[in-house]
């Protein structure tokens with residue numbers, strides 16, 4: 001098939017088929033006008049001639065370039081290599097390509113790709129050197145590397161870079177005998193700030209914290225943001241654990257200062273710090289894990305302070321984690337917790353509990369005996385957990401674990417509902433004086449806004465009269481976030497539910513707090529009851545508490561009464577009611593019914 005031919009001049013057709021050799025003029029134009037720097041070098045690398053682009057790239061006068069060697073324009077670190085590749089005397093063997101830096105007279109740096117090729121043009125010129133400007137590309141690369149290793153919000157090192165620095169520090173310990181320490185910091189209450197003030201305030205807060213950490217450390221330390229509100233510091237060249245603790249002290253002090261952002265009320269955030277000191281045997285992962293374990297310990301026992309890792313913490317942590325996992329599974333087995341669905345792993349929703357479901361959990365009831373009437377006037381509901389392998393687990397163990405991992409909301413709600421259901425049934429089905437049930441409320445439950453509405457619906461659903469319910473709260477729970485707690489307690493009181501302070505005398509509440517909180521009952525901690533027996537000072541403390549209760553018109557219950565002599569003394573001191581093994585251990589619901597049926601308490 002014939003193609004339609006394009007009209008061409010004869011000359012153009014000739015050019016298309018016969019490539020011409022570039023004329024010396026063309027080559028000269030190329031040499032003069034290209035942006036590539038070109039130099040002709042002699043056997044020793046001395047520049048015989050350089051084009052305009054090269055002098056421009058190097059920022060030099062033509063006269064300074066000709067007769068010099070390229071290495072003269074390089075920083076010392078790069079000079080040797082450039083010399084070796086461009087001079088026969090220094091061993092240059094053939095073509096070579098290398099990245100090299102050149103320093104201009106004004107101090108700026110040119111990053112260049114230098115290609116050197118042998119060129120036997122005449123006796124003088126033995127090499128041609130071509131220099132391409134890579135400065136922008138290198139800057140871009142450096143930017144990408146920075147991005148890959150830094151946190152964009154705070155510009156601190158990120159987790160990858162931090163790990164690398166720790167590994168490097170550990171590796172160099174063979175040469176340097178000083179210790180190093182890794183410090184992990186988790187901000188306290190940061191989630192609150194994010195939730196109440198919004199994310200942009202949260203972000204600014206993180207930036208302020210980053211700056212403060214920087215100024216609390218030395219230049220040779222690495223400060224990193226590992227993600228969220230978690231920061232890390234690598235402290236190097238400290239001589240001992242005390243060096244790391246000094247840094248921790250400065251960090252704690254730096255975080256104690258309130259932060260004001262955009263005219264917000266001064267925000268306060270503390271941090272929990274875990275420190276792991278390198279002992280010469282840990283790997284990077286082990287050192288980081290140890291710091292993590294110490295931080296967890298600090299969150300539990302020393303929020304706002306620091307804890308130095310100790311190997312025993314690891315065993316304790318493993319025990320705690322398995323306990324939490326067992327508790328979670330037990331709640332799932334008992335259908336108090338929905339198993340996570342595949343598509344929403346980690347999201348747990350509470351089931352509407354059905355009391356008919358068989359459960360490892362139970363509520364035991366301990367009678368509380370009124371000293372005036374001698375009758376059981378109320379019972380305290382106490383959670384029980386019988387694990388198939390572990391056996392009975394003490395609430396002193398599983399309640400704190402449930403609080404720690406957030407399961408107390410589910411468990412506490414179940415105990416509350418179960419106790420209210422049982423209390424309502426007793427008051428409906430039997431003759432005799434009405435029974436009040438007292439239920440323990442953990443600080444975590446009290447901190448929840450839904451508590452009051454939940455309580456209201458449980459009362460409604462179970463039919464327990466509100467005045468037949470007393471909630472027990474510890475002094476420490478009240479003191480945490482006292483203002484919000486006060487408002488919540490007042491709403492609970494408005495429902496008609498009573499409030500008791502549990503374990504009174506062991507916490508820190510002051511008289512003024514007691515006056516402000518709408519409490520009805522004070523439960524005297526059993527340590528004071530036990531001191532009635534061992535040494536006489538229990539009586540003094542109890543006398544003081546009773547006087548205080550009298551003043552504030554509160555009812556008093558002494559806990560932990562085990563012996564008749566204690567009972568007699570409490571009666572003599574004027575205590576209103578007692579609870580303790582003297583009248584029996586906490587019992588099952590049907591066992592308590594027998595106590596009710598027996599009428600007056602045994603003593």
Ligand code: C2E
Nearest residue numbers: 382383395396399415440441442560561562579580581582
């Ligand atoms: P608590 O509220 O002070 O409960 C009284 C504890 O003292 C109970 O321990 C009870 O068995 C024990 N006790 C009673 N009489 C005597 C006695 O005469 N001598 C001695 N030595 N002890 C006596 P239990 O049942 O092991 O509960 C321990 C703690 O666990 C409770 O202390 C309470 O703080 C917590 N707890 C139990 N159930 C729940 C619950 O459902 N929710 C919450 N938040 N905490 C609970």
Ligand code: MG
Nearest residue numbers: 380440472502
């Ligand atoms: Mg209690």
Ligand code: MG
Nearest residue numbers: 502503523559
């Ligand atoms: Mg108590």
